[in-house]
Amino acid sequence: MIGEDRDHTxxxxxxxxxxxxxxxxxxxxxxxxxxxxxxxxxxxxxxxxPLGQAVALHVExxxxxxxxxxFLGNQDTVYTGKQNSRxxxxxCTIEGTTDFIFGPSTVWFxxxxxxxxxxxxxxxxxxxxxxxxxxxxxxxxxxxxxxxxAVYLGRPWRAYAMTVFMNCQLPKGIVAIGWxxxxxxxxxxxxxYMEYNNTGEGADITGRTWSxxxxxxxxxxxxxxxxxxxxxxxxxxx
Numbered sequence: 001m002i003g004e005d006r007d008h009t010x011x012x013x014x015x016x017x018x019x020x021x022x023x024x025x026x027x028x029x030x031x032x033x034x035x036x037x038x039x040x041x042x043x044x045x046x047x048x049x050p051l052g053q054a055v056a057l058h059v060e061x062x063x064x065x066x067x068x069x070x071f072l073g074n075q076d077t078v079y080t081g082k083q084n085s086r087x088x089x090x091x092c093t094i095e096g097t098t099d100f101i102f103g104p105s106t107v108w109f110x111x112x113x114x115x116x117x118x119x120x121x122x123x124x125x126x127x128x129x130x131x132x133x134x135x136x137x138x139x140x141x142x143x144x145x146x147x148x149x150a151v152y153l154g155r156p157w158r159a160y161a162m163t164v165f166m167n168c169q170l171p172k173g174i175v176a177i178g179w180x181x182x183x184x185x186x187x188x189x190x191x192x193y194m195e196y197n198n199t200g201e202g203a204d205i206t207g208r209t210w211s212x213x214x215x216x217x218x219x220x221x222x223x224x225x226x227x228x229x230x231x232x233x234x235x236x237x238x
Contacts, residue, residue, distance in 0.1 A: 003042035006068055016048035024076055028058035038065040046073040050097060055079045059087055059105070065236045066092055073100065074117065080105035080135075083128050086228050088236035099124035101135065102157055108227055108236075109137045116173075117145045121180060123154035125161035127192070133227045134162030134192070141169045142202070149173045154193060155180040162192040164222055166214070170200045176207030196222075 003009025
């Protein structure tokens, strides 16, 4: 699916979880279940008022690719909704308020802009314990809307949530501890939260008390080929 212009080719709808008590997972604007689906130069938006969870993009398909797209909403904007699903986002903008990138899939975000519109949480990965890779943010730019000053990189929707921010720009306003345990200290022993070589005022690691700061050697584990290659040596950039 190729749009003429990502700012003007827009797919939108306005469901949210409190309409007829539909819950989070029926609110999507666009749901992708097929294999080898690619979107370029499009905006997918959930225009619901911030009254509850409201998914813009819901992806369960395998080998999904999104290039130069925008995903706009508030709470729960992008749901990566199936374990073992591999997804790749490049040069995309993702905006939201709370847990606005969430789910169990293995996903690589390359050179994406992440816009936080509330003092809340960017990610809520639910990576299964037996899945090695969850969310990898590489060379992304995290930005905060005006007056936003207390944002966490993530919190674990499930105990073994896995998220890495590496080579990213993190602004002032990322809280010193970096990550939230979702009101359960036991999650600090199981969640796999890592950072490497980030820049900006929000990249100060001195306040990180339970997440991991990778060494250069450890960071070599996180390459596009290792994370997304899988059984078929998939390379989404080719």
